[in-house]
Amino acid sequence: MTKQIARHHFLFILFLFTFSPLTQAQQVSSYTLRGLISDYQTGRPLEYANAVLKQVNSTKEIISTSDMNGVYEYRNLTQGTYTLNIRYIGYENFTDTLTIGGASQNILINVRLNPTSQNLNEVVIQGNKQIDVQRPGQFTIRTEDFKKTPTPAGSADLMGYLTTQPGVVVTGDRGGQLFIRGGLPSENMVLMDGSLVYQPFHIIGFFSIFPEEVVSKADLYAGGFGPRYSSRTSSVMDVRLKNGSLYDRKWSASISPYLSSLYYESPIKEGESSFFVSARGSLIEQSSGLYLQEKQPLLFNSQLIKYSNISEQGFNCSAHMLRTYDRGQLDYNSGAFYKWNNFVTGGRCAGVSQSSSLSYFEINVGISYMDNSVGSNDTKGRKSSILKSQVDVNFIQNFELFRLDYGMFVNFREIGFDIADLFAGINASEETMISTGLYSSMNIPIFENFSIDPGFSFTTYLGFLKPSFEPRVQATYSPRGLPNERLNAAWGIYRQPIVGVSDFRDAGTAFTAWMPIPDDNRRMYAEHFMLGWHQPIGDYINFSAEGYHKKIYNVPVSVWSSVARFTTDLAYADGEVYGADLRLNFNHRYFYGGVGYGYSWTQYTTAQDHFTTWFGEPVTEYHPPQDRRHQVNIQTGLEIGNFNANISFIYGSGFPFTQPMGFDTFHKYFEEIPDLKDTHGLPRVIMDRAFRGRLPDFHRLDISVQQKFELKMVNLNVQGGVLNAYDWSNMFYYDVFTQNKIMQMPFMPYLSLKIESK
Numbered sequence: 001m002t003k004q005i006a007r008h009h010f011l012f013i014l015f016l017f018t019f020s021p022l023t024q025a026q027q028v029s030s031y032t033l034r035g036l037i038s039d040y041q042t043g044r045p046l047e048y049a050n051a052v053l054k055q056v057n058s059t060k061e062i063i064s065t066s067d068m069n070g071v072y073e074y075r076n077l078t079q080g081t082y083t084l085n086i087r088y089i090g091y092e093n094f095t096d097t098l099t100i101g102g103a104s105q106n107i108l109i110n111v112r113l114n115p116t117s118q119n120l121n122e123v124v125i126q127g128n129k130q131i132d133v134q135r136p137g138q139f140t141i142r143t144e145d146f147k148k149t150p151t152p153a154g155s156a157d158l159m160g161y162l163t164t165q166p167g168v169v170v171t172g173d174r175g176g177q178l179f180i181r182g183g184l185p186s187e188n189m190v191l192m193d194g195s196l197v198y199q200p201f202h203i204i205g206f207f208s209i210f211p212e213e214v215v216s217k218a219d220l221y222a223g224g225f226g227p228r229y230s231s232r233t234s235s236v237m238d239v240r241l242k243n244g245s246l247y248d249r250k251w252s253a254s255i256s257p258y259l260s261s262l263y264y265e266s267p268i269k270e271g272e273s274s275f276f277v278s279a280r281g282s283l284i285e286q287s288s289g290l291y292l293q294e295k296q297p298l299l300f301n302s303q304l305i306k307y308s309n310i311s312e313q314g315f316n317c318s319a320h321m322l323r324t325y326d327r328g329q330l331d332y333n334s335g336a337f338y339k340w341n342n343f344v345t346g347g348r349c350a351g352v353s354q355s356s357s358l359s360y361f362e363i364n365v366g367i368s369y370m371d372n373s374v375g376s377n378d379t380k381g382r383k384s385s386i387l388k389s390q391v392d393v394n395f396i397q398n399f400e401l402f403r404l405d406y407g408m409f410v411n412f413r414e415i416g417f418d419i420a421d422l423f424a425g426i427n428a429s430e431e432t433m434i435s436t437g438l439y440s441s442m443n444i445p446i447f448e449n450f451s452i453d454p455g456f457s458f459t460t461y462l463g464f465l466k467p468s469f470e471p472r473v474q475a476t477y478s479p480r481g482l483p484n485e486r487l488n489a490a491w492g493i494y495r496q497p498i499v500g501v502s503d504f505r506d507a508g509t510a511f512t513a514w515m516p517i518p519d520d521n522r523r524m525y526a527e528h529f530m531l532g533w534h535q536p537i538g539d540y541i542n543f544s545a546e547g548y549h550k551k552i553y554n555v556p557v558s559v560w561s562s563v564a565r566f567t568t569d570l571a572y573a574d575g576e577v578y579g580a581d582l583r584l585n586f587n588h589r590y591f592y593g594g595v596g597y598g599y600s601w602t603q604y605t606t607a608q609d610h611f612t613t614w615f616g617e618p619v620t621e622y623h624p625p626q627d628r629r630h631q632v633n634i635q636t637g638l639e640i641g642n643f644n645a646n647i648s649f650i651y652g653s654g655f656p657f658t659q660p661m662g663f664d665t666f667h668k669y670f671e672e673i674p675d676l677k678d679t680h681g682l683p684r685v686i687m688d689r690a691f692r693g694r695l696p697d698f699h700r701l702d703i704s705v706q707q708k709f710e711l712k713m714v715n716l717n718v719q720g721g722v723l724n725a726y727d728w729s730n731m732f733y734y735d736v737f738t739q740n741k742i743m744q745m746p747f748m749p750y751l752s753l754k755i756e757s758k
Contacts, residue, residue: 035071037088037111041115045317047066048065052064053083068348071360076655078100083095140220146158153261167598203298203338218242222235224404226493230470235502239310241318243318249264250757270308280536293746301324303319313354330509331735342354344369358395363392364390370385391409394409434464439457451475452682455472460709468523499524545583550575552577555574556572577601582596590638591638600631604622623656634648635649647703654698656692661687664686705726706720720752727746
């Protein structure tokens with residue numbers, strides 16, 4: 001262990017000495033101009049803003065675009081007088097005259113743009129006029145996208161929109177389990193302002209911890225993500241919270257049959273600091289008994305608060321705190337209750353500095369805790385908890401010919417679990433794990449319209465596990481030099497030091513036991529291949545297609561048994577996933593629409609005891625329960641003034657499940673020889689091969705209409721809608737133990753009211 005620690009320290013020192021000279025190397029005769037472009041009202045960074053620099057008495061223009069952090073930069077400038085013009089759709093233009101020269105080589109000009117009066121009052125659909133340069137596998141979601149999906153609440157929600165996207169699969173309308181491109185929920189990473197959230201989705205499948213009021217944007221990386229993100233093998237969702245208003249107090253309150261919510265934001269020191277607080281609680285458990293056929297025993301609540309401080313020097317800091325609670329039954333007749341809690345707190349500081357040649361830096365600290373359990377009055381409960389504290393530092397350095405992203409991180413994890421009644425070979429345990437590492441990636445333009453991003457992530461576990469090295473590479477080609485028209489490709493290795501173990505013998509589970517790898521020699525890892533094309537068609541249509549292929553190794557799975565039983569053992573499987581996601585979106589003034597199609601093929605291969613006896617071969621292949629072959633999503637809507645209407649249709653082919661082969665009875669011989677003449681034995685189910693059956697196809701139509709009334713003191717939003725408009729009987733899962741069909745929610749009308757400040 002001492003040698004590994006010494007090797008780790010050596011790598012850090014080598015890393016720092018390698019890049020420190022780069023941050024200092026500048027020519028005395030040249031100057032660098034950089035700054036942050038942000039929203040005047042909140043301090044939110046404005047990405048892809050257009051900055052034009054022109055020297056006085058010259059016709060030559062130097063064009064720059066702000067990056068995802070709102071940073072623009074000009075390098076190798078000579079002395080002289082310049083005009084700087086910055087433009088962004090929906091904001092007033094900024095123009096200033098600058099004199100560049102003197103002893104300081106780094107010049108910092110931060111710009112806060114004022115929204116236009118039109119942008120303050122309404123959202124205008126702009127089509128393809130705004131640049132949106134995305135990486136391979138990346139899909140950016142903005143708050144105006146949330147509103148395109150019917151949601152049975154006063155505010156739209158990120159979860160409602162996610163479930164309408166190809167490649168994103170949920171097994172039902174409850175449970176809070178999200179599968180992305182064949183991966184398991186425990187293989188996904190969700191970040192909230194840099195802090196990890198283990199279970200961000202509520203037990204009711206339409207809601208998450210991210211309502212529209214609190215989100216600035218969310219970047220979903222469905223695969224092929226860069227080396228900044230490590231410790232997950234499937235996907236990353238990086239959510240940025242909004243800042244509270246620096247100048248105005250705003251509030252809202254809403255109620256619907258599903259939930260109630262309160263929101264408030266206010267400046268603390270006008271123009272410099274602000275906060276917001278959001279609180280939500282479900283009502284479906286109380287309201288369902290009034291007008292549905294059966295009571296829905298599902299409950300959740302969440303509270304979120306964020307503080308933000310905006311500095312004129314380009315150094316911005318924030319802090320956040322989140323608490324959630326979920327409880328409910330997935331099978332309303334089983335008596336088993338699932339529960340989970342999240343507690344997350346953390347802080348983030350980021351910005352640019354005139355005294356440093358770094359283009360951008362960011363520091364994140366956070367503590368994330370989650371516990372979950374399942375049990376009833378008649379059975380012993382299972383429980384699991386995990387605590388993670390983290391510190392990570394990220395840097396961006398722009399050079400003449402390339403861009404360098406690099407950083408370091410330290411993580412501490414404390415894990416506890418007791419699932420002995422589920423997996424017989426695993427006992428209750430509490431363990432700790434410390435990991436630390438670094439990453440680096442470099443954007444290198446090879447030709448004018450072609451660039452590659454090679455990189456790596458290196459993690460050491462201070463003796464707990466062997467060090468992990470994960471190489472990755474991305475490539476982008478724009479054949480005509482247009483930023484929205486591009487060909488993307490990615491390849492990478494992804495390793496996961498801890499695993500979330502669930503019993504997916506049927507889909508009716510929401511319990512995940514987090515634990516270190518049971519076998520140190522069988523660490524879970526994946527290899528991603530991706531190739532995608534994005535093509536704007538005119539000003540209002542976007543088309544994208546992305547194919548993917550993943551190989552997954554050492555996935556923990558339940559041991560298959562020829563008879564249905566509640567206790568099993570743990571085995572390992574290797575997986576293969578391939579598929580494609582297609583999207584066609586239309587945005588024109590008041591109308592929008594989208595069609596998405598996802599094809600996915602997922603297969604596991606596992607070798608377990610008794611397979612040769614049962615199947616005549618030692619290895620078997622099967623499609624796991626998240627293997628949805630086809631998924632179609634259709635959305636359309638309009639927004640005219642204060643009125644909007646939305647329609648959403650989802651179709652998904654059936655999930656795999658294990659079919660019963662037959663039934664018999666058996667006798668217990670453990671304590672005494674039974675009387676076979678007078679007793680009939682205990683009934684049991686004889687199982688077919690794992691997951692050879694398919695549940696019926698799923699489809700649902702949701703509709704909503706909303707009208708905003710501008711009253712004297714407040715605005716009143718009234719929304720009416722219906723979920724499952726034609727009352728189709730969709731199956732949630734088939735319980736192989738009790739032979740019961742568990743159905744999803746039926747026809748569900750709703751009316752929501754939201755009152756908000758002007």
